[in-house]
Amino acid sequence: MSAIDDACDSYDRQLRLPWREHLSGAEKVWMLTYRPDHERRLRQRLSRFETATVGAGRHWRLIDISDEFERWIGAHEYRDEYLAEPENLEFGALDDFADQLGSNVRAQLRMSDGDTVAALLGAASLFGLTRLSRLIVEVSSDIPGRFLVFFPGSRDENNYRLLDGHDGFDYLAVPIN
Numbered sequence: 001m002s003a004i005d006d007a008c009d010s011y012d013r014q015l016r017l018p019w020r021e022h023l024s025g026a027e028k029v030w031m032l033t034y035r036p037d038h039e040r041r042l043r044q045r046l047s048r049f050e051t052a053t054v055g056a057g058r059h060w061r062l063i064d065i066s067d068e069f070e071r072w073i074g075a076h077e078y079r080d081e082y083l084a085e086p087e088n089l090e091f092g093a094l095d096d097f098a099d100q101l102g103s104n105v106r107a108q109l110r111m112s113d114g115d116t117v118a119a120l121l122g123a124a125s126l127f128g129l130t131r132l133s134r135l136i137v138e139v140s141s142d143i144p145g146r147f148l149v150f151f152p153g154s155r156d157e158n159n160y161r162l163l164d165g166h167d168g169f170d171y172l173a174v175p176i177n
Contacts, residue, residue, distance in 0.1 A: 003034060003035065004041045005048070008045060011049060011176050012052040012055075015053060015056045019145075025140030025142070025143045026172040027172055028143040029147045029173035031171060031175050032176040033177045034151070034177070036153060039124065057115070058145070061117070062121060063108045065105065067125070068097075069125060069126075069129055072101070097130060098129075101135060102134075102138040105135065105139050106139050106142045109139060109143055116144060118147050121150050123162060126162075132162055136149070155175055158175070160173075
């Protein structure tokens with residue numbers, strides 16, 4: 001059995017526990033950590049997570065942010081200037097991207113209900129652009145059910161490091177691994 005299959009089994013066990021009501025948004029976040037080099041394996045087995053969710057009597061909503069930056073920059077009026085001189089992105093434009101990303105994710109969360117697992121895929125695509133912690137904090141008040149974050153990186157207690165890179169963030173999230 002692969003590490004991703006083990007993670008899915010752990011997710012299934014967590015999913016079948018009774019869901020407490022009246023949690024803060026941060027407590028509705030589930031962090032499923034896996035090795036960054038297992039990203040393709042995880043994507044190949046996403047249907048297992050959906051099947052487990054539906055089998056537990058819950059709803060599934062996949063929120064894939066993998067290409068959000070490409071869509072944002074592609075539609076930006078200063079796209080050509082930013083692509084010619086990427087260092088100019090640091091002067092406020094990346095904050096605009098992070099705000100737009102948060103709005104997009106919140107809109108998808110609002111289409112869910114209290115029995116929905118909204119699964120965030122593509123966290124690695126944010127590396128170097130914005131912090132995943134910023135996104136989670138920004139959308140946490142709009143999580144109706146549970147927010148499963150597929151997290152390619154490592155965890156030491158509640159400290160998570162995306163892609164095992166820069167200093168991690170101490171989440172209140174429920175760890176699944």
